[in-house]
Amino acid sequence: MTTYAALLRGINVGGSRKLPMAELRTLLTGLGHTAVRTHLQSGQAVFTTDRGDEESLGAELSRALEERFGFPVDVIVRDHTYLKAVAEDCPFPAAELEARQLHVTYFSAPVAPDRYAAIDRAAHLPEEFRLGDRCLYLYAPDGVGRSKLAEALSRRPVVKGLIATSRNWNTVVKLVELTAAQA
Structure with a gap:
């Protein structure tokens, strides 16, 4: 299993493009991911999965979000190793x-x-x-x-x-x- 963070762009800003974090967690779980958590309301989710890669996971989540909420959401998915390297x-x-x-x-x-x-x-x-x-x-x-x-x-x-x-x-x-x- 690999742990990833999904970074959603431009949601819950100024009262538009509302996307409740509880629904994001439910959506990610429904896609088969585990240990799903969110951070703040500005669009960060952490999850584990044993399938896919950063690009395919981001595209899958982006499609699912548009289907569920009716507006496009750009998503970048990065794994722990990458996130740690960026900080270091x-x-x-x-x-x-x-x-x-x-x-x-x-x-x-x-x-x-x-x-x-x-x-x-x-x-x-x-x-x-x-x-x-x-x-x-x-x-x-x-x-x-x-x-x-x-x-x-x-x-x-x-x-x-x-x-x-x-x-x-x-x-x-x-x-x-x-x-x-x-x-």
């Missing part, structure tokens, strides 16, 4: 920062650095970003809500063709813990 490979001093200052954007596929070539990094200082393995680390000292760099990073030409979903550092660490507890 953080290029910023996570232990010295507030969780609101550090975010990880998970991508559905590897991202070439040239996608970000047009972003003037110096113009956004002290905010910074670094690419990782199918992820991007964002340091935003005043939080992501006020971040001009976060806005630039999320523009359509930059993320076109990818599923991208971001989590703050507290959630990144919690997902490592939750998937480790079941691994």
